[in-house]
Amino acid sequence: MNELLVLLPILLASGVIAGLLAGLLGVGGGIVIVPMLYHIFIYLNIDITVAIPLSIGTSLSTIVVTSIMSARSHHKKGGIDWDLTKRWIPLVIIGVLIGSFSSKYIDASTLKFMFGILLVVVSLNMIISSFKSIIIAKQLPGNFGQSIFGLLLGGFASLLGIGGGTLMVPLLTLFSYPIHKAVSTASIFGLVISIPATIGYIIVGWGAPNLPVGSTGYVNWIGFIALVPMTMIFAPLGVKLAYRLNVKQLKVAFAVFLACVGVKMLLV
Numbered sequence: 001m002n003e004l005l006v007l008l009p010i011l012l013a014s015g016v017i018a019g020l021l022a023g024l025l026g027v028g029g030g031i032v033i034v035p036m037l038y039h040i041f042i043y044l045n046i047d048i049t050v051a052i053p054l055s056i057g058t059s060l061s062t063i064v065v066t067s068i069m070s071a072r073s074h075h076k077k078g079g080i081d082w083d084l085t086k087r088w089i090p091l092v093i094i095g096v097l098i099g100s101f102s103s104k105y106i107d108a109s110t111l112k113f114m115f116g117i118l119l120v121v122v123s124l125n126m127i128i129s130s131f132k133s134i135i136i137a138k139q140l141p142g143n144f145g146q147s148i149f150g151l152l153l154g155g156f157a158s159l160l161g162i163g164g165g166t167l168m169v170p171l172l173t174l175f176s177y178p179i180h181k182a183v184s185t186a187s188i189f190g191l192v193i194s195i196p197a198t199i200g201y202i203i204v205g206w207g208a209p210n211l212p213v214g215s216t217g218y219v220n221w222i223g224f225i226a227l228v229p230m231t232m233i234f235a236p237l238g239v240k241l242a243y244r245l246n247v248k249q250l251k252v253a254f255a256v257f258l259a260c261v262g263v264k265m266l267l268v
Helices: 002-006 008-025 030-043 048-076 082-102 108-131 143-160 165-173 179-204 221-242 247-267
Strands: none
Touching (some): 008 030, 008 221, 030 221, 048 143, 048 179, 048 221, 082 179, 108 247, 143 165
C-alpha cells in the first residue's frame, strides 16, 4: 500500500499524458496506460503473470468513463454513424467476450509480445498516415466482411486493453471512410468494448494470487481513481493544443516513442 501511494504521482502523470494525447492526437488512452501500468506493477515486484492482465483490465475500466464523455460529445455533434454501429455491436460484443475470457488461457509473455507488436504497428501507421493517406478500397466490404471486422475489433481490443479508436479509426479510413465520422463512431465502440471487457477481467482475475491492494480481479481501483480524473481534465486541453501546435511533427515524435516502447516490450 505504501509503495502504491509513493507511485500515486506517477499514476496521476500517466493520466495527464493519456488525456493530453487523446485530445491532441486522437489516440486511445489504453495505448499509453497499459505500458505505464505494466512498468509500475513490475516495479512493485508483481509477477508478470499478474502485471499484464492487471494492466489491461485496469486500462479497460478507465475507458468506460472516458468513452462515455467522448461518445456524448460526438453524439451531440451528430458525427456517429448509427447504422454501422447497430450492425457491428453484436459482433463486437461477441469478440469482446472471446477476448476477455481468452486472456485466462494465454500466457502473460504472449500478451506482452502481442501488445508490443500492436505498438509497433500503430506507430508505423501513424508515421505513414502523417504524410500520405492509405486507402485500399472505396467502400467497406459486405456484411460478412464487416462481421469479421467486428469480431476482430472486439477480440483484440479487449485482449490488449485498448478502446475502439486505436484499431477502428485506421481500419475504417483504409476503406475511404471519413475520418471525422470514424473517430466519432469509434467513441461508441470504446464504451461497447470496455464495459463487458472490464467485467470479464474482474471475473477472470477473481481470487488470483498476489494481487496488489485495491484490486478486484484484474482491475486495480487505485489506478482507476488516479487515472480517470486526469484523463477527463486534460483531454479537452489536448484538443485546444491541437489547434495551436504542429500536430504532424508531434504525431511522428509520439509514433517513434511508441515504437521504442513496443520494441522494449518485445525484447525485455
